[in-house]
Amino acid sequence: MPEVMIAAEPRTRFGKGPARQIRRAGRVPAVLYGHHSDPRHMTLPGHEVLMALRTPNVLIRLEGLPGGAQLALPKSVQRDPIKGWVEHLDLLLVRRGEKVVVDVPVTVTGEIVPGGLLDQQLVQVSVKAEATNIPAGIQVNVDGMDVGAAVHAGDLKLPRGVELDDEADLLILHVITAPTAAELGAEVAEEVAEAAAVAAGEEPAAEAGEEPAAG
Numbered sequence: 001m002p003e004v005m006i007a008a009e010p011r012t013r014f015g016k017g018p019a020r021q022i023r024r025a026g027r028v029p030a031v032l033y034g035h036h037s038d039p040r041h042m043t044l045p046g047h048e049v050l051m052a053l054r055t056p057n058v059l060i061r062l063e064g065l066p067g068g069a070q071l072a073l074p075k076s077v078q079r080d081p082i083k084g085w086v087e088h089l090d091l092l093l094v095r096r097g098e099k100v101v102v103d104v105p106v107t108v109t110g111e112i113v114p115g116g117l118l119d120q121q122l123v124q125v126s127v128k129a130e131a132t133n134i135p136a137g138i139q140v141n142v143d144g145m146d147v148g149a150a151v152h153a154g155d156l157k158l159p160r161g162v163e164l165d166d167e168a169d170l171l172i173l174h175v176i177t178a179p180t181a182a183e184l185g186a187e188v189a190e191e192v193a194e195a196a197a198v199a200a201g202e203e204p205a206a207e208a209g210e211e212p213a214a215g
Contacts, residue, residue, distance in 0.1 A: 003059045004055075006049065012041075031089075032092075071131065076089070099130055100128070119173060129163070
């Protein structure tokens with residue numbers, strides 16, 4: 001994975017007021033921690049951070065800090081809930097050759113057989129990899145998979161040097177029978193009826209086999 005260089009500036013003023021000033025100036029408050037060192041507070045250019053975070057597990061080379069450049073991985077990102085801007089960033093200090101545990105996306109290619117429905121239970125999986133060689137993602141080819149077929153975490157083909165850090169029997173995806181139009185219509189009608197009952201202040205109808213609540 002290529003490194004993204006971002007110029008950092010040490011942060012010396014703290015509190016909500018200074019943090020708002022930092023954000024108004026187009027920068028992001030950030031903290032770098034790890035390797036049993038004291039946390040290092042800094043600010044980063046907001047636009048460059050936003051662009052870098054488009055890549056999962058992006059490796060950031062922080063320039064401009066006392067002691068020289070540092071490599072870091074994003075660990076916690078706080079965003080504005082409406083505008084999506086990055087409001088704060090926690091970074092993990094890493095070294096070349098060091099292995100780290102990260103979540104990587106699982107993407108699907110290919111087409112299953114007609115009449116089946118692909119049910120993907122997990123869109124990412126936890127792996128252990130070198131900090132400078134984290135895979136961008138893991139692909140699963142479902143071409144020709146029939147109803148009943150399944151892929152578990154232990155079935156994933158990982159790149160060389162990458163280890164699974166999840167349980168091998170963890171279900172990633174499986175193929176189920178696609179519902180008929182009649183079944184879909186009945187399900188939609190049931191949901192509409194339940195929503196109308198809730199809106200009218202009524203108790204939702206009990207599922208088949210459920211005992212009615214005691215009065």
